[in-house]
Amino acid sequence: MLGGRTRDLLELGSGYGRDAVFFARHGFRVQGVELALETGQVGAPRSTGGEGSFALVPGDAQGFLERQPAHSADAVYSNLFYNMDFTAPEHRVLFRSVWRVLRPGGLHLYSVRSTRDPWFGRGRSKGKDRYEIEPGGITLHFFSRAYADWVGSARFSPVARAEAREGKSDFPVRLLYVVDRARGARASVRNRRARAL
Ligand SMILES: C[S@@+](CC[C@H](N)C(=O)[O-])C[C@H]1O[C@@H](n2cnc3c(N)ncnc32)[C@H](O)[C@@H]1O
Numbered sequence: 482m483l484g485g486r487t488r489d490l491l492e493l494g495s496g497y498g499r500d501a502v503f504f505a506r507h508g509f510r511v512q513g514v515e516l517a518l519e520t521g522q523v524g525a526p527r528s529t530g531g532e533g534s535f536a537l538v539p540g541d542a543q544g545f546l547e548r549q550p551a552h553s554a555d556a557v558y559s560n561l562f563y564n565m566d567f568t569a570p571e572h573r574v575l576f577r578s579v580w581r582v583l584r585p586g587g588l589h590l591y592s593v594r595s596t597r598d599p600w601f602g603r604g605r606s607k608g609k610d611r612y613e614i615e616p617g618g619i620t621l622h623f624f625s626r627a628y629a630d631w632v633g634s635a636r637f638s639p640v641a642r643a644e645a646r647e648g649k650s651d652f653p654v655r656l657l658y659v660v661d662r663a664r665g666a667r668a669s670v671r672n673r674r675a676r677a678l
Pocket of ligand 1: 494495496497499515517541543561562565
């Protein structure tokens with residue numbers, strides 16, 4: 482799915498960069514953003530041999546996306562990032578920014594804990610499909626397929642959805658894997674108009 486001319490990949494919420502390194506080893510030029518990184522941990526792009534390289538940037542994903550030139554990325558990827566405590570309007574803003582940086586036809590690929598995850602419904606409700614798992618602890622936003630379809634619908638066409646159980650037996654998680662393709666600007670406007678009628 483990522484073959485062909487796909488080269489420039491952005492990752493949101495990279496953590497320690499495990500996936501960024503994986504993609505770089507497979508020839509991608511990866512830039513990842515991670516809120517928990519210290520400024521001193523910023524690295525110049527590092528080569529992994531061949532044509533691949535990766536660089537991790539500390540900071541917030543929204544600001545990172547806004548600093549990228551429009552239509553400069555072939556793919557935007559994230560693993561378990563959109564489950565963080567984002568509201569639906571915040572997701573829509575992020576998705577709009579992802580669409581702006583993607584070349585028309587570029588891919589938005591992400592995995593998220595699904596509404597069939599064992600933790601879904603645990604803790605205190607903070608709004609639709611959002612739960613504060615433990616008092617004062619993290620809030621997670623779980624994704625249904627319908628939500629994934631809706632949140633990308635203004636600017637993306639669905640390519641694939643799949644669900645699977647992952648994790649260890651003492652910490653099972655159920656993930657929804659989503660692949661969307663960025664529509665061109667004209668198609669997005671047409672689609673919005675059609676939905677407004
Ligand atoms: C569940 S972890 C997943 C990390 C990594 N993708 C992985 O698969 O191991 C979510 C990551 O998103 C980061 N994060 C949360 N909010 C963020 C934001 N607004 N901008 C950038 N990173 C963020 C967190 O610091 C955390 O490292």
